[in-house]
Amino acid sequence: MTTVDRIDNIPPSEWNALLTTAQPFIRHEFLAALEASGSVGPGTGWQPRHLILRDTDGHAAAAAPIYEKQDSFGEFVFDFAWANAYRQCGLAYYPKLVAAVPYTPVTGPRLLARDADTRRQLAAALARLVDGRRYSSAHVLFTDADDRTALAAATDEAPDGLINAPAAAMRRGCQYRWYNRGYATFDTFLAQLSSKRRKQIRRERRELHAAGVRIEVRHPHEISAELWSTLYSFYDRTYAVRGQDPYLTPAFFDELAARMPDQTLFFIAFHGHDPVGMAFMMCDKHALYGRHWGCHTDYLHLHFETCYYAAIDYCIANNLAFFDAGVQGEHKIRRGFEPFTSWSAHAIANPTLRSAIVDFVERESALVADHEAEERARSSFPNAQSTQNTSPT
16 A cells, blocks of 8 residues: 555556546546646645555556545535534544545545455555544545445454444435436426426526526637636636635646546636626536536526526537536525435544544434435425435445
8 A cells, every 4th residue: 555645646547447437527637637736735725645556566456536634625525513523622633534536526436446355455445544643534525335335344454443334424415416317408308397497497597598698618728818817717706705715726727628628618608798607517428517606797597597507408418417516505406406315434533533423424314314305305306216326335
C-alpha cells in the first residue's frame, strides 16, 4: 500500500483501467483537473492522499481518491455536529480522511479495483489508516453498492472492526433524479404528470420565453474567452451572495476543457445577445449531471429552465437514461424528478464517539427512509423503482 499526494503520480491509463463506470467525475482527468487548477491541494481544505495498491509488477491493482481534510466544507454529507462533539470532549476531529470526489455529491465508485477481492483489500487498507492518532476517522462519500460490500467484508483485516457495523455507520441520504422512460419529446414527458404540474411547467417556460430568454447548449470549444469570463462571474456570484469564495478556480474549467471537452457542457441563458445565466453540467453515454449554476439577474423561472427543463430536453434529444441535478430540492418532485437513496460510510476510531455516531446515523437513516417514501408517494411515478440500490450492504 502506498499513498501519493498527486494523482499524476499514477498514470492515467492505470487509474482509468480500474473503472467500471463511464461516469466522468471519478476519471483521472477530472481529478487531475482539480489538482492542476489549485481547486484542491494546499489552502483548499482538500489535501490529496490517494491510496494505491500495486501488484507484483508495480502496476496499480486498486486505488481510491483520498483526501486529508482539516474541515468539512465541500463534502455535502454534513458532519459538523460530530466535529463539535469531538471538540466538547477535548478531542481532535481533524484531520480526517475522506474518500470522495471533491465538491461532487454524485453516487459512484470510490474504491477502484480489478476485482472484488482486491477492492476488499483496499477497504481494509483504508481502515488501517484510521488509528485515532493521526486520523480520527475515514468517510467514504456517495459510495456505490460494490464499495459498501467491500467495506463490510473488510472487517476481518481491519483493526478493531472499524469498517463493519456497529463500528462503522452507513449513512442514508435522499437525492433526486429525472429518469427517461423513452420519451419522444418534452411534451411526451409532461403528459405523464398531473394536469396541475403540466400547467405549472408550461407556464414557467412560456413566461421566460416571453421575456426574451433562450438557452443554448455549448461545449468548451464553442465559448469565447470573453463569454467564458462572463460565465465564470455568474458562478462566482452564486458564492459571493453567501459571503463565500467559489470552490472551483477559473483554471479548473480551462483544465477540464483541455482534458474532457466532450463531456463538459454549459447551458447558457441569453437575453437577446447578452448572456444572463448558465448551468455547468457534465455527461457520459448514459446520463447528464448538473453541477453548478449562476446568473447575472434573477429572472423569474430562469433557474428552473436553465438547470432543469433545458437539461431534460437535452436528455430526451440525446437518449440519456437519467439526469442527476445535484443535492437537495424537494421542489424537484413537482418537476418530474424522483427520490433515490445515496449512501456514505463513516469509520470512527474513538469507541465512545463511534457508538454515539452509529446510534445517531441509525435513527437518522430511519427518518430519511420515511421521508423518501413520502416523497415518492408525492411524485408523479410513485410505483416506479429507480435503478439505485437502496440497501446499505
